[in-house]
Amino acid sequence: MKEALERIEAQAKTLLEQAQDTKALEELRLRFLGKKGELTAILKQMGKLSAEERPVIGQLANKVRADIEEAIASRAQNLKTELAQKRLAEEKLDVTLPGTHKKLGHAHPLSIVMREVEEIFLGMGFDIASGPEVEYDYYNFEALNLPKNHPARDTQDTFYITENILLRTQTSSVQVHVMENQKPPIRIISPGRVYRSDAVDATHSPLFHQIEGLVVDKGITMSDLVGTLDLLMKRLYGDDCKIRLRPHHFPFTEPSAEVDVMCFNCGGAGCRMCKGEGYIELLGAGMVHPKVLAGCGIDPEVYSGFAFGLGLERIAMRRFDIHDMRLLYENDLRFLEQF
């Protein structure tokens, strides 16, 4: 019996050394120490022993049990460290390896300029308003003093959804929405997409962007308009940038003007870029027509206002020296990556 116990201990220890995970350890524990285990089987035969042998073998059996238990515990501990080390080795990061370069995108040139213009106006205390691109004829034309059959509609042919619903041709429609919903003082800009049924070429696109501006309050004059636009252009193009107003006609302003900026290429002397003019046309503006104010429920005897509409593409093209508008819409990375 003594030999049997010793054999069990030796065998248990060898097998324990080979156990590779906690499941194998548990199986061995059951095999040797469990109720139906090998050690228990031996102890069951203790009855057959003589009175002198029994305490000796009993003591030995207890020692074997304790030894095996200890061996299991120590193997378990070792397995834990081995596993941890294995995981550490597997998950090792070599921080000296070259990284994978993530290509970051950036804002489109039109968005860059749009945000700049927005920042400049926010700085002057303007709010940013928006209006629908699918618009009623009334807001796009009628309320802006362009009744049906008005000849000026011809220059702004657009896409019609129904007879009375169209894709807006100008952000000026937002003026009407704002004035209908807000009492003066009003100070807003409204950037957005506009549409015209124009063929695509270097300076035309059926979809382009405008930024509308509108200020209505008591005592607003043309000089407020000039001061505002002068500041805008100086911020955009530098302090030596000059603007020039030419008389013009828009049905929704009186008086109306087209506003040019000094040519950046020649500084006003005249060159190929400005076609010898020294100035480049950038926007339309004027004093809001009394009819437009009255139509929106604002008394033209009490209030006056100025408005303007900037072509965003033009500003961006001048700003970045882009000579073909189509480049702005083609999504060619070779172009876009330059900004």
Ligand code: DAH
């Ligand atoms: N909406 C005009 C256009 O698309 C531009 C414009 C002119 C807007 C005068 C205005 C304005 O607000 O007062 O040509």
